[in-house]
Amino acid sequence: MILPALMVAMMLSSGVVRAEDDDARGPVTNLPIPRYVSMKASEANIRRGPGLTHRIDWVFQHRGMPLRITAEFSNWRRVEDQDGVGGWIHYSLLSGTRTVRVLEPLATMYSSASDSVRANAQIEGGAIARLMECEPEWCRISADGYRGWVRKDVIWGVAADEIRE
Incomplete structure (x- = not known):
């Protein structure tokens, strides 16, 4: 032993x-x-x-x-x-x-990596989404049939400096 x-x-x-x-x-x-x-x-x-x-x-x-x-x-x-x-x-x-977990009580998914464009959906805090790609400040995720971009600081499961194509 x-x-x-x-x-x-x-x-x-x-x-x-x-x-x-x-x-x-x-x-x-x-x-x-x-x-x-x-x-x-x-x-x-x-x-x-x-x-x-x-x-x-x-x-x-x-x-x-x-x-x-x-x-x-x-x-x-x-x-x-x-x-x-x-x-x-x-x-x-x-x-x-790769998956991520939503940190905020309600996070907005956008049609592109900008909060000045149309919102696709909102995703509840604690939800798990599949990670698709990441830019310096945004990540594209997929959850429950919805796809969109969220700010990197509202999710956990990706490094702050991580880029994914």
């Missing part, structure tokens, strides 16, 4: 990369850390450490929920939600499909 302190020491010496590192890349995937993903499963145990023997601290229960990966270890990813709640999750429960 590996003691938790020993496991942490092994993780630190074996290349776990933390989100605080500049231009960090995951030691397992070589993908950027931090990065955003979504939950593939409708329910996922979030554990205190990377392994089935670690205690379950949280159960995330929403397919498509956006998550930020902050570290990697073997087949495990350290994730957090928009509130900073998180822990370790098995990589098979995650998807590369």
Whole structure:
């Protein structure tokens, strides 16, 4: 049985990369850390450490929920939600499909990346939408059959400086 302190020491010496590192890349995937993903499963145990023997601290229960990966270890990813709640999750429960969560009580979707054009729809706070593309201050999203542009500061699940085509 590996003691938790020993496991942490092994993780630190074996290349776990933390989100605080500049231009960090995951030691397992070589993908950027931090990065955003979504939950593939409708329910996922979030554990205190990377392994089935670690205690379950949280159960995330929403397919498509956006998550930020902050570290990697073997087949495990350290994730957090928009509130900073998180822990370790098995990589098979995650998807590369990008989603975002609406932060404001009611966000307006526009027909183009400007608030001076016609509004397409309004989307409720907490709603999850698929991320399509992003410009410096705007992102195009899709939710419930509606597509439109929202200001980047009204959604969570995309980096402030992220551009997507």
